[in-house]
Structures are given as C-alpha cells and as structure tokens.
Amino acid sequence: MALLEVRDLTVVFERKGEQPFTAVDHVSFEVEPGQTVGLVGESGCGKSVTSLAIMGLLPKRGARVSGTVGYEGTNLLSLSDREMRDRRGRDLGMVFQDPLSSLNPVVPIGVQVTEVLERHRDMSRKKAMVEAADLLDKVGIPDPTRRLSEYPHQLSGGMRQRALIAIALACRPRLLIADEPTTALDVTIQAQILALLKELVRDMGTALVMITHDLGVVAGLCDEVNVLYAGRVVEKAERHELFAAPRHPYTHGLLSSIPRLDAPRGQKLSPIKGSVADNIPWDHGCAFAPRCPNALDVCVQVTPAQEDIGGGRLLRCHNPVRPPVVEEVSA
Ligand SMILES: Nc1ncnc2c1ncn2[C@@H]1O[C@H](COP(=O)(O)OP(=O)(O)OP(=O)(O)O)[C@@H](O)[C@H]1O
Ligand SMILES: [Mg+2]
Numbered sequence: 001m002a003l004l005e006v007r008d009l010t011v012v013f014e015r016k017g018e019q020p021f022t023a024v025d026h027v028s029f030e031v032e033p034g035q036t037v038g039l040v041g042e043s044g045c046g047k048s049v050t051s052l053a054i055m056g057l058l059p060k061r062g063a064r065v066s067g068t069v070g071y072e073g074t075n076l077l078s079l080s081d082r083e084m085r086d087r088r089g090r091d092l093g094m095v096f097q098d099p100l101s102s103l104n105p106v107v108p109i110g111v112q113v114t115e116v117l118e119r120h121r122d123m124s125r126k127k128a129m130v131e132a133a134d135l136l137d138k139v140g141i142p143d144p145t146r147r148l149s150e151y152p153h154q155l156s157g158g159m160r161q162r163a164l165i166a167i168a169l170a171c172r173p174r175l176l177i178a179d180e181p182t183t184a185l186d187v188t189i190q191a192q193i194l195a196l197l198k199e200l201v202r203d204m205g206t207a208l209v210m211i212t213h214d215l216g217v218v219a220g221l222c223d224e225v226n227v228l229y230a231g232r233v234v235e236k237a238e239r240h241e242l243f244a245a246p247r248h249p250y251t252h253g254l255l256s257s258i259p260r261l262d263a264p265r266g267q268k269l270s271p272i273k274g275s276v277a278d279n280i281p282w283d284h285g286c287a288f289a290p291r292c293p294n295a296l297d298v299c300v301q302v303t304p305a306q307e308d309i310g311g312g313r314l315l316r317c318h319n320p321v322r323p324p325v326v327e328e329v330s331a
Contacts, residue, residue, distance in 0.1 A: 002030035003207045004054070004175055005070035011046070011053050012064040023049045025231040025282060026067070029224075031207040033174065036197075038222035038239075039211045040254075044276050046231040047211045048097055051177045054209075055094050056084040071175070089120050093173030095181040097211075099160040103152040109136075109163050110148025116170040135166040140192045158185045165193060169200065176200070177209040182217065194220055215258055219243065224312075227251045230279045230287035233306070236314040247309065247320040249294045286318065294319040 011024040024046040031037045039047050052058045053065050056076060069076040071091070076084065088094070096102040104112060113135060114128035123131060129148070136144035139162040152160055161184050168176060178197065182190040198221060200206045210221055218225055218239065225242050227235040227250065235248040246252040253272035274291035281287065282303055289299040298318050306316045 001032065002070075003033050003072060004031040004209070006030070006050075006054065006067070007070065008067035009050060009053055009069065010064075010066045011049050011058065012066075014062050014064065020064075022282075023231050024053065027226075027228070027231070027233055028067075029226050029233070029236070031175065031209055033205040033207050034201055035224070036201055036208040036210055036222050038218045038225040039209065039228060040213065040215070040218055040225055041228035042213055042254075042276060045228040047213075047228060048179055050228075051094065051179050051209065051211055054177060055088060055092060056081070057094075089116060089171050089173075091174050093168040093171050093176040095165050095168045095176070095178040097179040097183075099157070099164045099184070100152065102164060103160060105152050108149050108151055109155065113148070113163070113167055113170055116167055120171050132166075132170070135170055136163065138169070138196060139163070139166045140189050141166070158189060161185060162189070162193070165196075169196075172204060173206065175207045175209070177211070179211045180213070181210075183212075183214070197221065215254060227254070230276070230282065232282060232287070232316065233314065234288065234316045236312075238312060241311065241313065245323045247313070247315050247323065248317050249292045249319075249321055250288050252321045253293075286316075294321065 007028050008026045009024055009028070010022065010026055013021045013023055015021060027050055029037055039050060041047060049058070054069050054076065056079070058065060065077060076087070079087070110129065110132055113132040114125065117123045117128035117131055118125065132148055133144040136147055141147050141159055141162050147155070155163060161181065165181055182193050185193065194217065197208060201208050210217065212218060222239050224238055225236065226233045227248060229250050235246070235251045242251065243255065246255050256270045257272060272291060278290040279287045280290060280300065285300040285302060286292070286304050289295045292299065296319050302318070304316045304318050306314050309315050
C-alpha cells in the first residue's frame with residue numbers, strides 16, 4: 001500500500017496586480033515504502049513547489065494549495081502547523097535544494113545534527129555526537145569530528161549539501177523528499193550520495209521522492225518517473241519503459257538531448273528548441289505545443305487530457321511519439 005498518496009495537488013500563487021499563477025496543476029502520484037519515485041522536468045516546472053506543498057512549507061499568504069496529500073490515510077494538508085512540525089523530522093524528511101538557506105547559520109553543524117538525534121531518536125548527547133560523526137562520514141565529509149564544531153559558512157557548498165543530507169538521514173524518516181540533492185556535487189561524491197540513498201530505501205524501506213532534472217540520476221535510482229511540464233504531469237511510466245519508449249515529445253526531447261554511450265558514432269544531440277518562456281497556458285491547449293516537433297492544430301486549441309495508455313503508464317498528448325517497433329524474431 002502507498003505510504004504517500006498525492007491527489008490533484010494544485011498550488012496557485014496570487015500576485016498583486018497580476019493574474020494568479022498556477023505553479024502546480026493537479027499533480028497526482030503515489031509512493032510505497034521501499035520505492036523511489038522521480039519528479040523530473042526543467043527549471044521552473046514546479047518540482048520544488050510540489051515538494052514544499054507536501055511538506056507544508058509554502059508561505060501561508062499568497063499560495064493557495066488544494067488537493068490532498070495522504071500519508072497513511074491522513075491528509076497532511078488538513079493538519080495544523082504544530083502537527084506538521086511534529087511530523088517533519090519524525091516521519092517526513094526533506095533535503096532542500098538550497099543548502100545555505102536551510103541550515104542555521106549561527107549553530108554549529110554538529111549541534112544541528114545531534115539536535116535531531118536527541119529530539120527524534122531519544123539519544124543522549126554523547127551517543128548523538130558519535131552517531132553524528134558517523135553520519136557525516138557516511139555522506140563523505142572528511143574529518144567529521146572536526147567538522148562537527150564548524151559553522152555552515154566554514155563548509156564548502158558541496159559539504160553543506162552533504163551536511164543537509166546527513167541531517168535528513170539522522171531522522172530515519174519513512175518518507176524522504178530529496179530536491180536536487182546532488183546537483184551541487186562533483187560526480188564521485190554524487191555517486192556516493194546516490195548509493196547511500198539507495199541503501200536507505202533498500203534497508204530501511206524508506207519511501208523516496210527524488211526531484212531532479214538529471215536523467216542520469218533517474219536511470220540510477222528511480223523505479224517510477226513523473227515527467228512534469230509547466231506544472232502538470234505530462235508522462236508517467238516505470239523507469240525502464242520510459243527510457244526504452246518515451247511517448248511524450250517532451251520526454252523524448254529530454255532523452256535525445258543527453259549523450260548516450262550506445263548511440264551510433266557521429267550522431268548529433270538534439271536540443272529541445274525554445275524555452276519555458278514559450279509556454280502557452282494549459283487552458284488554451286498543450287503548454288508544450290510552441291516547442292513541440294509533433295504539434296498539430298489541435299494542440300493549440302484543445303488541452304490534452306491525461307490518458308491511461310496501459311502498463312501503468314499515463315500520457316497527456318494529442319500526438320505522441322510512436323513506440324519503437326519491436327522486430328519479431330522468426331523461428
Ligand atoms: N513563493 C513563490 N511565489 C510566487 N511564485 C513562485 C514561488 N515559488 C515558486 N514560484 C514559481 O513557481 C514556478 C515553479 O517553481 P519551482 O521552484 O517549483 O521550480 P523547479 O521545478 O523546482 O525549478 P528548478 O529546477 O529551477 O529548481 C516558477 O515559475 C516559480 O517562479
Ligand atoms: Mg527547484
């Protein structure tokens with residue numbers, strides 16, 4: 001059974017003197033214990049806003065959140081601030097995209113980690129210090145005992161990111177939302193962090209929501225992928241199926257714009273033309289239409305509905321990419 005069940009999550013920002021802006025539009029997905037679900041898409045498509053809405057961390061003023069966020073049958077959106085605060089850290093962990101603004105600048109790293117251990121795992125200060133050093137070591141921070149007494153500004157950007165991951169892991173949350181946790185890290189540390197997250201999911205049965213624009217991370221970690229475009233899920237599929245046969249032209253474009261080792265020699269990478277600024281509003285048609293190589297007249301006239309195309313896949317497109325033909329092997 002799903003631990004987290006997000007249904008029709010919608011976030012509208014009210015802006016003074018401007019039209020309200022829908023950053024997240026009826027997004028639905030589920031995550032089971034021990035499962036990793038990816039939210040993928042380019043900058044500004046609503047990934048962070050989705051995660052902040054789930055965690056109850058959007059500003060109360062100016063952001064209208066609707067839909068439901070079921071956590072073991074409780075709608076988190078209906079809880080009070082106090083109840084949510086209690087859940088965060090105990091059941092729900094989050095690695096934020098921006099490490100500097102999520103660490104307390106005037107509290108040493110060690111205290112920020114041990115605080116979590118003392119408060120949420122009932123450890124003594126002494127035991128928590130040992131565990132904290134162990135956690136920093138696990139996330140690849142060298143000389144962890146010394147680092148515990150340092151302040152966030154004394155750490156490099158990548159180290160701060162790792163400290164944040166250590167804090168999230170310290171709670172042993174049953175649900176972890178990781179927002180671009182490895183973007184600021186170099187590849188060796190990145191691989192180490194991804195291995196650590198994998199271990200967490202496998203050994204502790206953590207349900208992981210992985211937010212990324214990096215399809216390499218998706219390939220290495222996610223069981224299921226939701227591709228977001230302009231606040232809506234345009235395609236959802238199991239990871240292998242998505243890579244083998246992307247159906248939405250946007251997903252197809254994302255996959256064609258990364259280098260592949262198995263591509264024929266000399267094959268050119270094809271970027272997606274245009275930028276998010278070219279979007280049309282979803283209620284006028286398909287937001288991706290102005291950038292889409294497959295666009296038809298209907299795409300700028302009718303909003304595509306989300307369709308179940310079988311095999312657990314969902315698609316929102318009038319003119320999808322044809323699935324590759326599997327050649328039959330004759331006996
Ligand atoms: N507090 C806010 N008030 C108004 N608009 C906001 C607010 N936070 C985010 N937005 C807008 O919502 C949209 C989605 O932002 P979001 O941060 O979720 O993007 P993202 O997918 O996480 O992008 P990135 O990959 O760059 O992190 C953007 O257009 C952003 O400008
Ligand atoms: Mg973001």
